[in-house]
Amino acid sequence: DSGVTQTPKHLITATGQRVTLRCSPRSGDLSVYWYQQSLDQGLQFLIQYYNGEERAKGNILERFSAQQFPDLHSELNLSSLELGDSALYFCASSVALDHQETQYFGPGTRLLVL
Amino acid sequence: AQSVTQPDIHITVSEGASLELRCNYSYGATPYLFWYVQSPGQGLQLLLKYFSGDTLVQGIKGFEAEFKRSQSSFNLRKPSVHWSDAAEYFCAVGEGGGADGLTFGKGTHLIIQP
Numbered sequence: 001d002s003g004v005t006q007t008p009k010h011l012i013t014a015t016g017q018r019v020t021l022r023c024s025p026r027s028g029d030l031s032v033y034w035y036q037q038s039l040d041q042g043l044q045f046l047i048q049y050y051n052g053e054e055r056a057k058g059n060i061l062e063r064f065s066a067q068q069f070p071d072l073h074s075e076l077n078l079s080s081l082e083l084g085d086s087a088l089y090f091c092a093s094s095v096a097l098d099h100q101e102t103q104y105f106g107p108g109t110r111l112l113v114l
Numbered sequence: 115a116q117s118v119t120q121p122d123i124h125i126t127v128s129e130g131a132s133l134e135l136r137c138n139y140s141y142g143a144t145p146y147l148f149w150y151v152q153s154p155g156q157g158l159q160l161l162l163k164y165f166s167g168d169t170l171v172q173g174i175k176g177f178e179a180e181f182k183r184s185q186s187s188f189n190l191r192k193p194s195v196h197w198s199d200a201a202e203y204f205c206a207v208g209e210g211g212g213a214d215g216l217t218f219g220k221g222t223h224l225i226i227q228p
């Protein structure tokens with residue numbers, strides 16, 4: 001158990017809908033990262049937040065957004081869902097922004113868009 | 115931009131035999147390198163990491179990896195595999211010392227034969 005929690009574990013929805021995925025980082029970790037794992041694209045970095053502020057963006061679609069709240073939990077919002085958004089979404093956390101950081105991953109949320 | 119190549123999509127090894135999983139990276143500066151393992155239906159677990167110093171790093175579960183700058187490689191090894199090692203293995207490179215989004219390889223699926 002990494003200490004990173006994600007809810008829900010599974011999510012089934014329809015095209016065009018909007019969903020919110022939630023992540024609670026390890027105690028004391030200030031950085032939260034979101035990744036998408038799909039069969040065709042593999043594991044891709046989406047976005048990073050540090051202490052409530054967006055810090056880095058990866059291959060995140062404009063239909064997707066995220067935020068980190070004062071209690072440091074984070075939410076990933078996916079809107080206007082398409083079939084291709086079906087994937088496993090991981091959250092990871094690390095302590096800070098220093099070099100030599102290790103990211104610890106949560107168990108993931110499996111999203112199925114029908 | 116950085117990239118990671120894992121040349122072997124699948125590898126089959128007999129239980130008790132030695133294992134080497136290959137990883138090559140492309141990155142302009144000093145790379146920060148990681149190996150993660152993903153068991154079916156599970157999240158990503160960190161096996162080991164390289165930031166600097168000794169080029170042979172030890173990880174959990176009896177795994178080790180060797181950083182070879184001249185070959186741009188970070189191969190994962192284990193002297194004797196167990197059936198429980200069957201999983202997907204991912205090599206990753208971090209730009210900001212692991213404090214930025216990681217770039218992952220496509221993964222190597224390890225199959226253990228009895």
